[in-house]
Amino acid sequence: MSDKQKFLKVAINVPIDQLFDYLPNGEPFSIGQYVTIPFGRRKLIGVIYGISLHSHIHPSKLKSVIKVDPEVIFDTQMLKLLTFVSEYYHYPIGQTIMSVVPSRLKNNLNQLRQYELIYQATEKLTKEFINQLPARQLRIRKVAEAILISDMRQTDVMKLVSNWSDCVHKLEIYGCLKSKIYEPKEEVSKVEIPSLNDEQKAVINAIKNKKGYQASLIFGITGSGKTEVYMQLIEQILKESNAQALILVPEINLTPQLENRFRTRFPTKKLVSLHSHLTDIERLDNWRKAKSGEARIIIGTRLAIFTPMPFIKIIIIDEEHDMSFKQQDGLRYHARDVAMVRAKNSNIPIVLGTATPSLESWHNATRLDNKYNFLKLSFRAVKEASLPKIQTILVNDKTKNGISRALVDAINDRLKRKEQSLIFINRRGFAPTLFCSSCSWTAECKRCSSKLVVHQKTNRLKCHHCGHDQNIINQCPICASMGLRPLGSGTQKVEEALNKLFPNASILRVDKDTTRTKKSLTLLHDRMNNREIDILVGTQMLAKGHDFPFLTLVGILDADNALYSPDYRAPEKLFSQLMQVSGRAGRSNIAGEVLIQTVFPHNPVFEGVKKHNYEIFAQTLLQEREQMGLPPFSFTAILRVESKQLKYCEQFINDAAKYAESLSNKVVIYDPVRPSIERLKGYERFQLFIQANARKDLQNLLKQWTAYLRQYHLANRVKWSIDVDPLEF
């Protein structure tokens, strides 16, 4: 008798939440491998999710897979995690699996090596040889010239030219190249390891003395030496052979400085980074190094939580409160929350660190049952550095250029002392809107319900939501008045005002318009450290992770905006942002000063920031949340719907609300509302907020609800999505 018929349960990248049955094609197969399959008239890539002896479909009606890729991409642990993620965030399993792999793997275009080659020149490769190559063989010449100077790793050749493999192949045929497997040299760290203060030692001992899964929250003020604690923890854990460590940081924090700090500390430990600034090839390469166990330390942003790491022994999440850990489209997961599940599944410690914990983590760490280990770092690690002095300055409409006298005086003091100042305004462009002083018309985007931002220098009006871009107009389209003027201020206008106030100072603006690459940020650091710059004007880009030793003054211009926000998380976000910006002042031995301009100097956010006291602020906010029944005391989700046609949007959301109400009386279904940007990129938008006291009730409802919505007759006419534990409204 032959073996029993087996069926492959394949996960495919399609918006249908089910597995698809296929027959094996004779090639050996196992769970977690890629397969090429026929799907309708197309050929698609899928993943073998399961192998079964049963199928609801008769074998004669099933198709066979076309090809099985020999490499196992997902181990069972990873598939278990992804199954949880798919179910928790109500996102189809195939799309969930496919959205976490590097894009090269997604399209199966890789066919990449399991090892890396290094290319060396043979005696045949000479200057004369290169000179006689036909001029049109530009790329080959380029590769040959580079290899003539020094041996080259495959990854470096890839970065040098497109179609690199052809070039290498030709040169091999000419007999100019030989290759061997690249083996990195083991380097020895020469860095002197700083000694820790008692608090830091206590934190490390508390974490390392417990075995297995445990979550710890390190609540440490800016400058208290959290990174040093992470590094020493990792050092101790990596002493185990093969152990791997995963560190997640917000995208904006993964600066070259941070990466270098880890690299110089762990040169022998093979560190790789995973973030959006890598090329597809680099990303896949680093991913593979993590998967093979070759890389021992992986430092990455949100998506890195799904990196396959067979020997993972610890997960660290720096700045755990940061909103960028939550994905805002497609698979809307929260990397911190997924990390918790991964740590539990792998039975390893997870460490969260921040100066301003999210209220969720604060609640978990301080509540009676001690869900998290609560660890404090309350001293600055560098003894000379004291906390910056934070003050509010009362401003009003008459404040000239939006910059108060007190701030001007403070900047002048810094200029005299050859110290640096940072002026922070979280809005780029010249002015947030163009306004007609005769009829009050304002310039709005045609595709979004938002104002167009004035960019004076380039003479453009831009929509910061959809990228719409047009010439500035001089005449009002409604009343034909020529009295159009920019209203409010952004970074460009502040820069202009500062240039007038301090004509001899060197002023630099740093925002998305001036600073697009990591390299320009590195350059900025050099110029700041050489004191070539006196005043920096910038957005949130400058708020985090940058240490400038001669910067002693921070001025914050538009903090009040957040106080008008309808988002109940706004005070929490503002507090952490203010703390982070303040942390830029006086990091070395010069005391720092922070001046916050506001109309509401006695707002609890500012009172808390002035005292550097997050604890009291967090407790107060938590009490408020408890009284109002908001997270973390309840569980929420949002249904978002958009369509070019308002009527489909309305009908869909109203019917969805009605159906949800019929499903459970334990979940509160709010009225459908329009989000603050009602129309975006030409799409009308609606959303529906739902809330429950128990996570289980919310999840039960979401399961039935999404199943219903997927086959609802208008589902093809609108774009809709479910956001579980949303952070934005």
Ligand SMILES: [Zn+2]
């Ligand atoms: Zn007008």
Ligand SMILES: [Zn+2]
């Ligand atoms: Zn727009």
